[in-house]
Amino acid sequence: MKKFIATLLIGLGLASGAMANSGGMEWDKFPKEKMTDVASLQNGAKLFVNYCLNCHSAAYMRYNRLRDIGLTEAQIKGNLMFATEKVGDTMKVSLDPKQAKDWFGATPPDLTVIARSRADGAKGSGADYLYTYMRTFYRDETKATGWNNLAFPSVAMPHVLWELQGQRAAKFVEEADPHDHAKKIHVFKGFEQLTPGTLDARAYDNAVGDLVAYLQWMGEPAQAQRFRLGVLVLLGLGIFTLFAWRLNASYWKDVK
Numbered sequence: 001m002k003k004f005i006a007t008l009l010i011g012l013g014l015a016s017g018a019m020a021n022s023g024g025m026e027w028d029k030f031p032k033e034k035m036t037d038v039a040s041l042q043n044g045a046k047l048f049v050n051y052c053l054n055c056h057s058a059a060y061m062r063y064n065r066l067r068d069i070g071l072t073e074a075q076i077k078g079n080l081m082f083a084t085e086k087v088g089d090t091m092k093v094s095l096d097p098k099q100a101k102d103w104f105g106a107t108p109p110d111l112t113v114i115a116r117s118r119a120d121g122a123k124g125s126g127a128d129y130l131y132t133y134m135r136t137f138y139r140d141e142t143k144a145t146g147w148n149n150l151a152f153p154s155v156a157m158p159h160v161l162w163e164l165q166g167q168r169a170a171k172f173v174e175e176a177d178p179h180d181h182a183k184k185i186h187v188f189k190g191f192e193q194l195t196p197g198t199l200d201a202r203a204y205d206n207a208v209g210d211l212v213a214y215l216q217w218m219g220e221p222a223q224a225q226r227f228r229l230g231v232l233v234l235l236g237l238g239i240f241t242l243f244a245w246r247l248n249a250s251y252w253k254d255v256k
Helices: 002-011 016-020 032-036 038-052 063-069 073-079 097-104 126-133 201-219 223-252
Strands: 058-062 137-139 147-149 166-177 180-196
Touching: 032 038, 032 201, 038 063, 038 201, 058 063, 063 073, 126 201
Parallel strands: 137 166
Antiparallel strands: 137 147, 166 180
């Protein structure tokens, strides 16, 4: 398990050292209400299968667990299964690890628990990071893929959702380093839209929110059930405590 988590961190550059290179960028807040929105989770699953599962696997997640977010077996087979024929199979890819390493410089990591593995107590949850990461790509012709990212500078991963978002350039200006006025630093001042995407900015952010909601859910599909069970257990304990308190009072009332 430790080796698995380490691979995740190294592959996507999600280790804290990589994040330090982002200049302490603040993470945007992921819209948590999507975690209880079945339509958002279903759309996130569709985006994951169409845009992420080509290179990244989710080898600890089975297709039949998608029934937990309201999808039927027929819907899963007809719309989401492209790499296998059995609903009980895990979400693996046919991409050869050796070829992937040659092409990308590193084997694309498994994404089953990527949202859980990237949580940072000071900056936010793993969902916050992924929500920021997938919305801060920009064109950079100095990079091998032609893309760069504010949350993860010099990222090796290309912008897989660029057709949805369109192509953007990042605008930087040189300013004096507040800690050393003799030095200059590049400060991000916003994005410039180069080409339009199939979605406007609001719709794209909504789609990314759906994708991140699915990645968060995939890390622990039973989370909502666990929360509901926890509430029932606490209610049961509260009722038991009330009965025990009154029974104790009744038992000892005649004892002097």
